[in-house]
Amino acid sequence: MKKFWSMLSVLLIAAMLLVSCTPKATATPVATEETAKPVTITIWHQWDGAYLTAIQAVFDAYTAAHPNVTIDLTKPDNVSDALKVAIPAGEGPDIIGWANDQIGSQALVGNIVDLGTLGVDQAFLESTYEPAAVAGVVWQGKIWALPESQEGIAIVYNKALASETDFPADPTDFADLLAKAEAFAAANSGKYLICNQGLGNADAYHVAPVYFGHGMPTYIDDAGNSYLNSAEAQAAAEWIVKFHEVAPAETSHEICKTMLVEGNAAAWWTGPWAIADLEAAGIDYGILPMGSPFVGIKSLMISRNAVDRGTAEVALDVIKFFTNAENSKTIALANKTIPANTAALLDADVQAMATVAGFGAALNLGVPMANTPFAGAQWGPVGDMTNAIWTGAQTPADALAAAQAAAEEAIAGMK
Amino acid sequence: MVSWSGRRKALTILAFIGPTLLGILALNIYPIIYNVYISFTNRNQYHPNPDCTVFLTSVIEPGCWPMFRSNAGMGQPYVIQEPLFANYDSLIGKLFTGEGVLALVKLALLFAPLIIAGQVNKRLDRQLTRPVSSFWVWIGGLAITVLLAWILNVGGAMKTLEASSDFFIVVFRTLLFVVITVPLNYIFGLILALVLNGDYIKGRTFFRAIMIIPWAASTMFIIMSLIWQFFFREQGTINQILRAFGGEGLAWLANGNYALAAIILVNLWFSFPFCFNIILGALQSIPADQYEAADVDGATYWQQLVNITLPLLRPSVMPAIVLSAIGGGGFQMFGTVWAMTGGGPSQGAGVPGATELVMVYAYKQVFQYNAYAKAGAFAVIIFIFLFIATLYSMRISRITQGAYE
Structure with missing residues (x-):
């Protein structure tokens, strides 16, 4: 009996081994049936809150027209960190929705692919999208993304608390802005005129209109020259010190949004992405340009993993669909964004939107955001420098000198 | 076969x-x-x-x-790299120039009076009657340290060292954090354990269970840290309470010193139940007859505490202290700090933030600045440092085994 059992177990194990050795049914893809094969497209994006609803609808329309395609939208907390781990492991997304300043550094690591290799050419770009958007997604003569929308920040104010006369008529007059903020704080105890999440939080993007509005050309230019310790930066830093007295000491996206919605701040220095949330909260808002913001291009890139998995063709089709004239218009009308697609932007309904007029005026004053890898060296130093000036940890002169040194050191490490 | x-x-x-x-x-x-x-x-x-x-x-x-x-x-x-040790050189090279070494020696000299005081006490303990109590020897040692710090201009030396390397700033701040936080946690735990070990407290079991809550909550420390962060915000709970009493709070986490204090406080909240439990367990293993004998001899509560309780706690508590000093609640602290301040507030560009401890610094080097090689060199130096500390801690815990013999 015992022998029988041991024989049986040996046979069982042998059988299992044999089963596991059987060659798998060969899964060679049949090229002609490419479209019918089920494909899952993963998109890592930065779309937030109410903003996402209209975008989701466009992807739903795509999957309805292509039943074999599933689109999975994910918003990682920190895209940059997540990509570092996921792409080499082959578990990265197919499409990355990101601002164009990331193009240089992502292309250096090889996380994103040149869309030229997938058949996108310059003629298609120029005939479909706005010139500024086209310039934003091309780096070193190669096309790295398709542009979705153009964005920059402006003053979004609550009409219940303030009117146009509470803000400077001249968007470059920062002395007037300071005077008006002081007047507002004096008239409304415990309330503030403006919440800017770049002041009171290390955020070089949101503080950019202040520095550039004082005449600084940009933080770091395409050639790697840094302008952090210029006379214009010094003037801006001194303005920031004075503005600290009439602004909330600690800020973030959420804090500013809450302050505006609850009426503790009359305005929020923010971009088109915030509008959908404000409309959902029932705020009657107006938009005014101030300073010169960074002009960024929200864009969609295709990852190396999509090429490895053979899903790049479908992914490209998805982003072309997403940025075509009809869908760009739908999203622009729902989210009040400024489309990168020329036909959508020239549409009469889009042109009639208040946001296009308001943010458009800010964009016209703005500084284009570089997509070279040098752009990566600006965020840390400018954020730390501004925060140190804001909290008083360093004097403006010391902070600017230290930031200039840090940026130059970082640029030296790239060359 | x-x-x-x-x-x-x-x-x-x-x-x-x-x-x-x-x-x-x-x-x-x-x-x-x-x-x-x-x-x-x-x-x-x-x-x-x-x-x-x-x-x-x-x-x-x-x-x-x-x-x-x-x-x-x-x-x-x-x-x-060309030269090979370039990353190490940029991290700690300046500490080993003439100026840096001089400053380090000055700093090391400060410990001499304290070590001597310890040795003097040991020698005096062997005599039948002490001419001076150990308390006054320690006070003397401390006084000489302060005098020495003034004579040697240690403040100037510290400035030299801080200007010469991020590494020194970060490691020194982390050591400071450990030196404050670990004793604080254990003293707090000891007081609570002594109170809740008393026979006269009603509902002891209930209170002991309550004490475990922060420790249980520390499994979701990110959320708890964010709640604490909200307490310390400019518009946060603490300031709202202050305002109700007519006071005016500030943005605590925007000030370097207050931010560090806040982190120590939050870490105390997370860590004291662990210390409390270890000490409570150790207290219950002390034989009752020791105290009875002391009562018969007429020893006061204070004398019993100093001469019976503390020496008998030492063997079980010392290894725990050393381990928590080296571990995640001490030298390798990361989660609470990252969630509460992210290493900030900023002290300016190119300098570590006010609460940037060793692990936070390493994380930022890798994930924010992508400086893999520099972070690697930093990790190697910290590894050597922790390796020596661990070996030393093993020696300490072996020595303490002798207490009962």
């Missing part, structure tokens, strides 16, 4: 320990070797990918192995 020939025996043993050995090699030894190798290169965001034609790189770097091999981006591949 088959006979055990030498070779056969060796093979059998190898077959048995092989899997474990492979595991240790792959999971412990290989990452250390990889890290040490990277620390000698110039790998960063702009030199992100390996050059697989270099033999050493092709062996060590997984990106070069056939199964992981992938197309490189547009970046230049990383190379071995």
